[in-house]
Amino acid sequence: MSTPLIAVEDLRVDFGAAEVVRGIDLTVHPGECVAVVGESGSGKSVTARSLVGLAGPRSRVRAAKFEVDGRDASRFAERDWRRIRGAFAGLVLQDALGSLDPLRRVGDEIGEVLGTHRIGDRRDRAARIRGLLDDVHVPEPERRARQYPHELSGGLRQRALIASAVAGGPRLLIADEPTTALDVTVQAQILRLLDEKRAAGAALLLISHDLSVVARLADRILVLKDGVVVEQGTPGEVLGDPRDAYTRRLIAAVPSAATRGLRLSVDAQPVPAHTPDPATPVITAAGLSKRYGQHEVVRDVSFTIGRGETLGLVGESGSGKSTVAAILFGTVAPDAGTVTFAGRDWAGVRERDRRPDRRGLQFIAQDPLASFDPRYTVERIVAEAVPPGEPVRERVRELLDRVGLPSSVRDRRPVTLSGGQRQRVAIARALAPRPALVICDEPVSALDVSVQAQVLDLLADLRAADGTALLFISHDLGVVHHLADRVLVLHEGAVVEQGPVHDVFTAPRHAYTKELLAAVPSWAKAPALEEVPS
Amino acid sequence: MLARRVGTAVVVLWVAATATYLALLAAPGSTVDTIIGDGADSPEIRAQIAREWDLDRSPLVQYAAYLGRLVRGDLGRSYLLQRPVSEVLGAQLGSTVQLAVAAATLGVLLSVVLALVTTGRGAWARRVSGTVELAFVSTPGFLVGMVLLNVFSFRWGLFPVAGDRGIAALVLPAVTLALPIAGLLTQVLREGLERALDEPFAVTARARGLRERAVVARHALRHALLPVVTLAGWVFGGLLGGAVIVEQVFGRPGLGQIAVTAVTSQDLPVVLAVVMLSAAVFVAVSTLADTLYAVVDPRLRTAVAA
Numbered sequence: 001m002s003t004p005l006i007a008v009e010d011l012r013v014d015f016g017a018a019e020v021v022r023g024i025d026l027t028v029h030p031g032e033c034v035a036v037v038g039e040s041g042s043g044k045s046v047t048a049r050s051l052v053g054l055a056g057p058r059s060r061v062r063a064a065k066f067e068v069d070g071r072d073a074s075r076f077a078e079r080d081w082r083r084i085r086g087a088f089a090g091l092v093l094q095d096a097l098g099s100l101d102p103l104r105r106v107g108d109e110i111g112e113v114l115g116t117h118r119i120g121d122r123r124d125r126a127a128r129i130r131g132l133l134d135d136v137h138v139p140e141p142e143r144r145a146r147q148y149p150h151e152l153s154g155g156l157r158q159r160a161l162i163a164s165a166v167a168g169g170p171r172l173l174i175a176d177e178p179t180t181a182l183d184v185t186v187q188a189q190i191l192r193l194l195d196e197k198r199a200a201g202a203a204l205l206l207i208s209h210d211l212s213v214v215a216r217l218a219d220r221i222l223v224l225k226d227g228v229v230v231e232q233g234t235p236g237e238v239l240g241d242p243r244d245a246y247t248r249r250l251i252a253a254v255p256s257a258a259t260r261g262l263r264l265s266v267d268a269q270p271v272p273a274h275t276p277d278p279a280t281p282v283i284t285a286a287g288l289s290k291r292y293g294q295h296e297v298v299r300d301v302s303f304t305i306g307r308g309e310t311l312g313l314v315g316e317s318g319s320g321k322s323t324v325a326a327i328l329f330g331t332v333a334p335d336a337g338t339v340t341f342a343g344r345d346w347a348g349v350r351e352r353d354r355r356p357d358r359r360g361l362q363f364i365a366q367d368p369l370a371s372f373d374p375r376y377t378v379e380r381i382v383a384e385a386v387p388p389g390e391p392v393r394e395r396v397r398e399l400l401d402r403v404g405l406p407s408s409v410r411d412r413r414p415v416t417l418s419g420g421q422r423q424r425v426a427i428a429r430a431l432a433p434r435p436a437l438v439i440c441d442e443p444v445s446a447l448d449v450s451v452q453a454q455v456l457d458l459l460a461d462l463r464a465a466d467g468t469a470l471l472f473i474s475h476d477l478g479v480v481h482h483l484a485d486r487v488l489v490l491h492e493g494a495v496v497e498q499g500p501v502h503d504v505f506t507a508p509r510h511a512y513t514k515e516l517l518a519a520v521p522s523w524a525k526a527p528a529l530e531e532v533p534s
Numbered sequence: 535m536l537a538r539r540v541g542t543a544v545v546v547l548w549v550a551a552t553a554t555y556l557a558l559l560a561a562p563g564s565t566v567d568t569i570i571g572d573g574a575d576s577p578e579i580r581a582q583i584a585r586e587w588d589l590d591r592s593p594l595v596q597y598a599a600y601l602g603r604l605v606r607g608d609l610g611r612s613y614l615l616q617r618p619v620s621e622v623l624g625a626q627l628g629s630t631v632q633l634a635v636a637a638a639t640l641g642v643l644l645s646v647v648l649a650l651v652t653t654g655r656g657a658w659a660r661r662v663s664g665t666v667e668l669a670f671v672s673t674p675g676f677l678v679g680m681v682l683l684n685v686f687s688f689r690w691g692l693f694p695v696a697g698d699r700g701i702a703a704l705v706l707p708a709v710t711l712a713l714p715i716a717g718l719l720t721q722v723l724r725e726g727l728e729r730a731l732d733e734p735f736a737v738t739a740r741a742r743g744l745r746e747r748a749v750v751a752r753h754a755l756r757h758a759l760l761p762v763v764t765l766a767g768w769v770f771g772g773l774l775g776g777a778v779i780v781e782q783v784f785g786r787p788g789l790g791q792i793a794v795t796a797v798t799s800q801d802l803p804v805v806l807a808v809v810m811l812s813a814a815v816f817v818a819v820s821t822l823a824d825t826l827y828a829v830v831d832p833r834l835r836t837a838v839a840a
Contacts, residue, residue, distance in 0.1 A: 049737075054737060054740055082744070082745065084743075085740065085741050085743040086742040086743035087743060090741070091738065091741035093737060095734070098733060099738045100735055101735040101738075101739070102735070102831075102833060103753075103757060103830065103831060104752075104753070112739070112744065116742055116743045116748075117743060148832040150833050151832075164742070168743070
């Protein structure tokens with residue numbers, strides 16, 4: 001067997017007192033794709049970065065064996081690392097909007113690698129940059145090279161970032177969450193591109209929180225938890241026959257068609273059934289349209305949500321999901337169309353006229369932190385939403401209890417809470433006035449799979465108990481398939497398809513829905529999704 | 535865009551002129567006294583002066599006449615010196631501009647160097663540097679000036695004690711004005727550098743094999759300069775105010791001297807002209823800063839175009 005590119009034994013990384021990586025063995029051979037999967041805090045990013053000597057300031061890296069490119073990296077000085085970076089190993093980070101310098105042209109960012117490692121002649125550098133952009137399938141490479149990152153779409157930016165990572169012709173490409181925050185169809189394209197680079201000879205070390213993303217590409221998967229590898233093997237072994245309890249829980253926690261009606265956080269127990277009543281509408285939207293300047297963001301959108309019903313709203317970024325939510329909530333007035341809530345005109349009226357029924361319609365945002373007053377305690381945040389005349393302290397205690405928060409968080413401020421706890425506080429606040437409808441805008445997108453599972457279970461319990469209707473906005477089709485009764489597919493501001501979630505997702509009629517479903521990374525767990533022709 | 539800028543500038547200048555006018559109107563003392571000064575004094579002369587300078591009209595008419603002249607670019611005549619204000623200011627302007635530009639340049643250069651040297655040097659160097667900067671920012675200019683004068687001029691005789699002859703005379707006043715600027719800007723710059731160096735794009739840049747120095751120079755510094763550009767208008771505006779004191783301390787001729795004399799002797803046209811001048815400088819500098827901001831940050835350019 002050839003010399004491994006990376007051969008690490010008992011890797012340990014600590015930042016002072018906290019040891020984040022606690023003894024990891026990792027080998028990457030030429031042309032291989034190794035995936036490291038774990039939730040936040042598992043040490044996966046630190047592991048990846050320590051392989052190029054970028055674990056961070058104040059970090060201490062130790063290992064029994066630490067070989068990079070066949071050399072002992074534990075003796076590397078800073079200049080040895082600099083020769084490795086960009087030339088032997090390229091690094092692709094999440095979200096190229098932050099990972100490419102926003103103040104510099106895309107072409108200059110790529111050219112920086114060429115200049116640093118003295119690749120090619122200065123005179124034909126522009127041609128080289130063009131060629132690199134062309135290789136990652138960026139159309140009009142010449143024009144794009146002169147643009148700034150913010151002028152490119154998310155997908156093009158990520159391609160440009162990959163172009164800069166492979167510019168030095170590295171034999172190892174380290175991709176840390178390369179598709180997170182991208183739409184599913186774009187994610188599929190980027191994964192294909194990474195696979196292409198692998199086929200061209202580069203080894204791939206893929207870091208992700210999402211098992212399904214890596215399942216397609218990886219030859220081997222390492223599952224990380226608290227800085228330790230708990231399980232490793234081929235995708236078939238790890239996903240099909242997981243040995244470790246944590247891996248099993250992680251897989252079970254992924255929402256999909258197969259998990260409908262079941263708990264995600266506890267193995268295969270049913271959730272209490274909710275009883276939607278589509279015949280009695282809670283809210284009705286008819287012919288909604290909204291344009292900003294020349295740009296039509298919402299076109300003729302109509303739907304109803306019945307009492308206790310969960311409507312999933314799916315679509316990619318820019319499809320108009322959030323604008324529809326804002327119109328329903330009443331913060332954006334539509335240019336045309338009506339919204340009827342609680343039997344009264346809801347859109348395009350003064351807030352004063354909405355006020356009597358305001359409590360009946362609540363909102364949960366993706367990042368609740370921004371919607372909390374940072375100086376308020378949890379108790380005060382929830383108490384503010386309790387209708388006047390009700391015993392505040394008792395209601396707050398009851399609500400926190402219902403969303404599964406210990407009473408000890410009552411006096412804490414939102415910043416000191418974890419992402420999952422914050423979302424629970426947001427749910428408690430939304431439920432306080434006993435709403436008929438809660439608009440949830442990507443409520444679990446920023447959460448780890450296992451935390452997402454708990455929050456989804458909580459929402460399922462609460463809607464069954466209260467009969468609350470939900471408008472559930474998400475880019476994650478699996479989450480919607482798991483939770484929603486009906487689904488509405490939005491594309492460029494228009495509804496392309498709507499109907500019962502199972503019908504739409506198993507027998508999509510519109511080409512866009514088919515495209516969306518085909519792009520969902522999946523493994524054997526979601527057979528329904530694989531029948532879709534691509 | 536441009537029309538709005540010009541409009542804003544006109545409004546700022548008008549408000550500045552009016553506010554100063556009202557303040558001086560409310561001040562005690564008679565304008566005629568100012569004009570007479572130590573000259574011959576009789577009721578006839580007083581009446582003649584009042585007629586000649588339009589002082590017998592109502593304040594409103596005087597104000598309107600003043601604005602009218604201002605629009606035509608006529609700053610009026612100094613009560614005290616009996617010369618056109620533009621002439622009085624013109625003679626002293628060069629000296630003050632020289633001082634302000636020297637101080638601003640020195641301050642910015644000093645802060646860039648200090649920030650680059652102290653960034654990422656660990657908590658200890660930062661604490662020392664931070665304390666020194668705070669001391670500079672919070673020490674009054676005249677005190678710094680007097681200390682510098684004592685040490686460098688009186689004791690060591692390195693620089694002239696007063697006057698504005700040559701570069702040597704410029705050094706101490708410029709340093710006096712530059713120190714608080716440098717203190718402020720260093721803090722802002724270092725904070726910006728450290729924030730930029732923590733951003734993902736800095737990690738990406740390091741992952742390309744760049745030296746840390748290159749990461750700072752090519753990536754982080756531009757990000758750190760953005761807030762500095764925003765502050766530039768404020769800093770330059772403050773410079774003129776600071777110049778008044780520093781020119782007194784160092785016995786330099788300049789706008790500062792003129793302004794002080796004019797205020798104490800109620801030489802209204804001169805005071806108004808100085809105020810108008812600093813307002814104009816302020817507007818010009820902040821316009822320049824906004825333009826510069828768009829040059830440094832491409833994201834702003836598209837936002838303006840869209």
